[in-house]
Amino acid sequence: MTRSIIAHGLGGSSDLPVPYAFSVIGAAWALTFTFALVAFAWRRPRFDPDNPVRPLPSAVTAGVDSPVTRGIAAVSAVALACWALLAGLCGPQTQANALLGAFYVLLWVGLVVLSLAAGPVWRVISPVRTIYLLLQRITPECLARPRLSYPESWGYRPAALGLFAFVWMELASPNPAAVPWVETWLLVYTVVLLTGAWLCGQRWLSRSDPFGVYSMAVSRLSPLRRDPKTARIGIGNPFDHLLSLPIRPGVVAVLAVLLGSTAFDSFSSSATWRNFADRLAGAIHAVPATVSLTVLRTVGLLVFVAVVATTFSLAARATGGLDRERRHALPGELAHSLIPIVVGYIFAHYLSYLVERGQQAIFALADPFGKGWNLFGLGHLHVAYVLSTHPTVLAVIKVTSVVTGHIVAVIAAHDKALRLLPAGHQLTGQLTMMLVMVSYTFTGLYLLFSA
Template identity: 55%
Template sequence: MTEPSVQVLAHGLGGSADLPVPLAYALVAAAWALSISFGVLVFAWRTPRLRADTQGLPLPSWVNTCVAAPLMRRAGAAAGLVLTVWVLLAGALGPPRTSHNALPATFYTLLWVGLVAASVVFGPVWKLISPARAIQQLACLVTGQRREHAWVTYPEKLGYWPAAIGLFAFVWLELASPNPGSVAAVLTWSLVYLVTTIVGTIVCGTRWCEHADPFEVYSALVGKLSPVGPGPERAAYVLRWPLNNLQATPVGAGSVALAAVLLGSTAFDSFSSQPRWRNFVDSASAGEPLGGWTATAVRSLGLLLMVLFIAATFTLACRAVPQLPRSERAKLPGLLVPSLTPIIVGYIFAHYLTYLVEKGQSAAMLLMDPLDKGWNPLGLDDRDVAYVLSTHPTLLAALKVTFVIVGHILGVLAAHDRSLRVLPKRHQLTGQFALLLTMVMYTCGGLYLLFGG
């Protein structure tokens, strides 16, 4: 493998490598987002249409048989466990150089970005390959306990807060820590995550995975945009319009925080690559070595403020319904937060597209030889990364804008349909304007950051 192909951690070391969107593309996209949003709101969508229990198109029987087979589920669990051990061994015993070690490459590329792509296509895949679930199944097999067994009931009041905190810890390591590409730092984070999740799963059962495992909650959230979903009888899987599946998104305490972390961290990643922000961080930490604690504190505060900004603006927009009791307004952010999922996914694909397609190839190559022993099982050692997007900037810009706009339109449709269900009839139109304008602000802000500020 040649040297350029192993430089896989530009994002993990602070910033996306994608080319900025041309200004004309960003302006046209913003105009489309605004006009389509108001057109949908006022003219095209008068009654609720989205339901998670629609019949859908049944998948072939052999597909459902294969997916439901215990052997398939055990194979997925075993594969996830083996891959986890494989990558951790690479971190512990592999080459010390970040660009040659498979752990950081897998951590930042295949896990963080690839998990979104896989979940959007196939549904919540982490549930199948989760190492914590695999170990819990082994423990139940040895002790004779049922898989649903829990020593302690998971507290309902916790909701999704542990998952939101875990995801914030991940993005903090990636975007604000002193040395995000450090093999030791990534290995430490991974081990803490595994120990916490395994202990929580054994003690609280699978409800811990469903509510507190950051990667399973992340996968399940974006997996609601998959065209694949359970049928009305839940005995088989069907194909249906993804926004129908989105209606089945479970919500609870911490759901707004979860969405704010995902959207706010991606926005901060774009923002932190702006020259003004970098100059500000450099001036604040002048005289300190690279990765000093002042710079870390400034980046951490910036990341936290961006997440809080998303959470506050969304919450205020949802509650801006006139003449509605305070108790009813307080419920609206949780009821409407699933509508942010398409915007989150669209922005993630727009921001990390090049990173996934091109640097994902490098991560896969490193996984073929995690201990740097010269292994070459697939004959890829002499292959270079195919820079299929970086060498076509016009195509890349068009794709990025398309992802943002499609995510925005789907988010507006989902929010509008949900508003028609949960808002009083006399406020179904006026009660949506603040939320619509907030979504337009997110989209235009995302385009501005992708444009390069």
């Protein structure tokens, strides 16, 4: 996709008037002070997923759990998906096509906001899950029971592959702006999920749907959750909610794809990357430039994801006092601490993209076929560049998002380490993780300013 669609609203360093040196120094002090505070004043674990929440009125839980509410939400999501697909098929085959905005903006970035605000909403609004449930009602003899058991050893690994397929499509494929490419991606996604659900039932959807696992992971930072005893919806401590992240194979890979791909997107917009890519493409004459660039971006994307997964896993295991089996389990046990970093960097990287490109996507859906329609009075509105025209505010939001995400991650990791690490290793066992998180912070700020 041309960068006008995929740039995610990030400009260059000229859009960030806050000096980079000041941001790095501030981040260093904030993380150092946070780690010193929790290391020496926080000696007992305080967070627990079983802690009670402050319940909201019972009508809220009843309304959310109502089949009518869920049915309306599910049908509305299917209708919106069909509308966007029709736009892809019948609308203008240009960057202005409504399917592109719905796919790259409203789905990928908007899902983060929805999940933070309302919990793991994708399990309710997923069009594929809705189609599967309808097929189950229509043909109960075919879908009454799973034909195979979902292998527990797979965990979230299929979802990690699905997420990588999405970010590859967005950041490394030859032409992400081509509507047929997006339609093909969605067709494969739907076929894979429905076939897996036919074989393994809904467990396949809950473990393998990349957007479902994405929504579930992000929602662990939401203050809204259900009371563990009464199942009533309430407001609780997000640190307690973070600990409810299921620990399954592939959970680190999922978060590594999310963080690594966002970092690569920033880096691929920098002058350093562009100059390197241009020199390499010019040096390889036997291969078309499009192919060489696709291969190069694919390798770069893989490297960024692998670096996140490797550094986090090694840092989590760099402690003494545990046997090999327990040390091997530590990355999964601490994976929840990556969620604040992922969310913070997503907000820093994609916020202006969501607010401003999101408006364009909604306006395009009001005129999906390029006929001059004005559905709901949206077709003739203009984008309000509320963030791009206030660069100082945007810069502060970006830097604050990155630093806050890392501070929350340090606190979450420390509290869990107090439960996992034996006495005598509870401080030293966190030093490597602290260094890795500091390096993530500096790298994230550097990429943010150099993009």
